[in-house]
Amino acid sequence: MSVLLGCIADDFTGATDLASFLVKSGMRTVQLIGVPDSPIDLTEADAVVIALKSRTLPADQAIQQSVAALEWLKQYHCEQYYFKYCSTFDSTERGNIGPVTDALLNNLGESFTVICPSLPVNGRTVYKGHLFVNDSLLSESGMQHHPLTPMKDANLIRVMSSQAEGTVGLVPFDTISKGTQAIEQAYERLAETHRYAVVDTLSNDDLYAIGKASANLKLLTGGSGLSVGLAKNFEDKGLFKIRDNSAELSKVAGDAIVLSGSCSVMTQKQVACFKQSNQSKKISPLDIASGKTTLEDYLAWFDENRNTGTLMFYATDTPENIKRIQSVLGVEKASQIVEEFMAGLVTALDQRGVTKFVIAGGETSGAVIKALNPSMLKIGASIAPGVPLAEISGEFAKLVALKSGNFGNEEFFKKAVEMMS
Ligand SMILES: Nc1ncnc2c1ncn2[C@@H]1O[C@H](COP(=O)(O)OP(=O)(O)OP(=O)(O)O)[C@@H](O)[C@H]1O
Numbered sequence: 001m002s003v004l005l006g007c008i009a010d011d012f013t014g015a016t017d018l019a020s021f022l023v024k025s026g027m028r029t030v031q032l033i034g035v036p037d038s039p040i041d042l043t044e045a046d047a048v049v050i051a052l053k054s055r056t057l058p059a060d061q062a063i064q065q066s067v068a069a070l071e072w073l074k075q076y077h078c079e080q081y082y083f084k085y086c087s088t089f090d091s092t093e094r095g096n097i098g099p100v101t102d103a104l105l106n107n108l109g110e111s112f113t114v115i116c117p118s119l120p121v122n123g124r125t126v127y128k129g130h131l132f133v134n135d136s137l138l139s140e141s142g143m144q145h146h147p148l149t150p151m152k153d154a155n156l157i158r159v160m161s162s163q164a165e166g167t168v169g170l171v172p173f174d175t176i177s178k179g180t181q182a183i184e185q186a187y188e189r190l191a192e193t194h195r196y197a198v199v200d201t202l203s204n205d206d207l208y209a210i211g212k213a214s215a216n217l218k219l220l221t222g223g224s225g226l227s228v229g230l231a232k233n234f235e236d237k238g239l240f241k242i243r244d245n246s247a248e249l250s251k252v253a254g255d256a257i258v259l260s261g262s263c264s265v266m267t268q269k270q271v272a273c274f275k276q277s278n279q280s281k282k283i284s285p286l287d288i289a290s291g292k293t294t295l296e297d298y299l300a301w302f303d304e305n306r307n308t309g310t311l312m313f314y315a316t317d318t319p320e321n322i323k324r325i326q327s328v329l330g331v332e333k334a335s336q337i338v339e340e341f342m343a344g345l346v347t348a349l350d351q352r353g354v355t356k357f358v359i360a361g362g363e364t365s366g367a368v369i370k371a372l373n374p375s376m377l378k379i380g381a382s383i384a385p386g387v388p389l390a391e392i393s394g395e396f397a398k399l400v401a402l403k404s405g406n407f408g409n410e411e412f413f414k415k416a417v418e419m420m421s
Pocket residue numbers: 011013014090146147148261262263264267283285315316317322325326334335336338339360361362363364365403404405406
């Protein structure tokens with residue numbers, strides 16, 4: 001039993017993001033929800049992505065889950081392992097990225113890896129070790145207001161140093177622009193004294209060069225962008241053949257629903273846009289906490305309105321309102337209320353025959369997908385870069401789209417619903 005690439009993603013949207021890029025690059029990819037209890041038949045898979053919901057857990061729990069995923073993957077003797085985190089490097093202050101990377105390196109008996117969140121197609125680039133989102137530094141991009149993982153420092157060397165055991169070096173753009181060989185030499189030099197190499201990355205070409213230079217690292221870490229050249233590496237090593245494997249998903253009848261728990265800048269625009277042409281209902285954590293509104297109220301509203309078109313439930317709110325809500329309920333409690341409410345909604349909507357779920361937000365997707373309880377997702381066509389259509393197969397198949405906070409354009413929800421029809 002052997003799989004070329006074994007991946008561990010720290011949230012569910014991140015996992016489908018990576019799986020989507022891997023499928024596009026020509027690797028047959030299976031996405032698993034959590035760590036399976038026993039081995040499964042992966043003879044038809046070139047890559048496996050295990051979706052965890054570990055990004056905002058206390059570091060020791062994130063480590064425990066990530067190492068359990070790695071141990072499970074190791075039975076497939078993967079050529080390389082990949083820790084997928086967010087292209088905006090989302091982590092709590094104590095961080096999961098640093099501690100989890102250290103634990104994975106230690107488990108594999110390795111002492112050096114690459115840190116590559118860049119995803120230029122979605123505006124994430126790294127220059128002089130600083131992460132940019134389009135034209136803004138990460139810390140001025142809106143991500144400084146994230147409800148759970150506010151990113152207030154764009155300097156990846158500083159962020160990683162504050163979380164991780166080892167020292168962090170930089171492969172600067174000057175070197176990256178010289179190509180694969182120069183990057184490999186930079187890795188060799190850095191590895192003598194450093195444990196991690198942050199890589200400047202401005203374009204897809206840079207990602208291919210970095211991917212190629214990283215072909216012999218046992219552990220890769222990054223956003224989904226780093227994956228684009230890996231299929232070619234494996235092909236060059238004679239390990240497999242790139243194939244066109246865009247999956248055909250089942251035709252699914254039934255209603256669609258949009259559920260948004262993301263408060264990211266782009267999601268706010270997408271919610272505002274969808275509201276213009278569809279009925280929607282806002283979820284207020286304060287009203288739920290006080291008992292002023294209940295799940296039954298929302299389901300009654302759904303029953304009354306389901307014939308008007310695709311409905312949307314959203315907790316999405318502005319940074320000012322989120323702060324106010326969090327000051328009353330506490331940060332964790334506020335998001336726990338939203339996530340539990342979304343999970344309850346989805347369970348009830350599933351029973352009411354809703355079969356298509358468009359979900360915005362990684363934590364939110366984690367809560368919703370856990371409620372739907374699939375063991376794996378089949379990855380289909382891309383709706384937007386990093387957001388594929390996915391299928392929960394079975395006697396009654398369902399379609400889902402798990403959208404990362406800032407992915408997609410303003411019309412994303414409409415497009416996702418259309419592609420599910
Ligand atoms: N009105 C609200 N008040 C407080 N917390 C909220 C509110 N609405 C949403 N949240 C919480 O904010 C968090 C948003 O995180 P989530 O990962 O779902 O979105 P995101 O970070 O934009 O997406 P991604 O991680 O994919 O980029 C969730 O835990 C959600 O429960």
